[in-house]
């Protein structure tokens with residue numbers, strides 16, 4: 001019995017060894033993961049211009065590498081000069097020679113036929129990125145002041161409570177989308193999420209209102225630097241918020 005067991009073991013070993021030997025001929029090819037490129041030659045945001053049309057890109061008053069390490073240069077360049085530019089050009093093309101060409105972007109939302117999926121994506125994509133790039137600054141990391149600070153304290157308890165709730169909301173977003181701070185119809189501040197390129201100016205959203213702050217939760221907004229650690233990107237986004245800009249948008253929204 002013992003002999004049979006040993007024989008069986010040897011046969012199995014030989015088989016396994018043999019198959020290992022055959023595998024030796026198969027080279028293991030490493031597939032490089034996307035990563036932040038070293039010595040990247042960056043373009044300048046000033047050189048990025050929309051093709052002719054009603055809407056232009058919001059100017060980025062700093063270079064692509066200015067937000068690092070919170071957002072890396074390559075992500076900023078691709079996001080601004082490729083993705084945002086494409087939404088802008090597509091929107092301009094869609095609105096060319098329509099009456100919407102002469103409207104403000106907010107009024108375009110009121111008129112637009114959002115059952116047209118392409119138009120909805122490009123209009124949302126343009127508006128959402130315009131707000132996102134407008135409220136980012138390398139000199140962030142401060143707090144809201146004055147009227148906006150009081151409103152945040154009133155509607156969320158404190159600035160720290162607001163941060164916690166905003167981050168919780170962003171972390172809960174499943175898949176691509178956005179988290180917003182909006183002024184609702186009653187003038188109250190609310191935090192809400194939307195999917196894809198939707199936003200609180202569109203019909204049938206959970207919370208309708210005027211957005212004053214937004215975080216892009218699409219993977220393209222953070223993946224090169226953070227990979228799957230979206231939570232850290234959301235945390236670090238708070239180092240980049242231009243609260244003066246957000247306050248201006250708040251004042252405009254409540255005085256509408």
Ligand code: MN
Nearest residue numbers: 083216218221
């Ligand atoms: Mn984006």
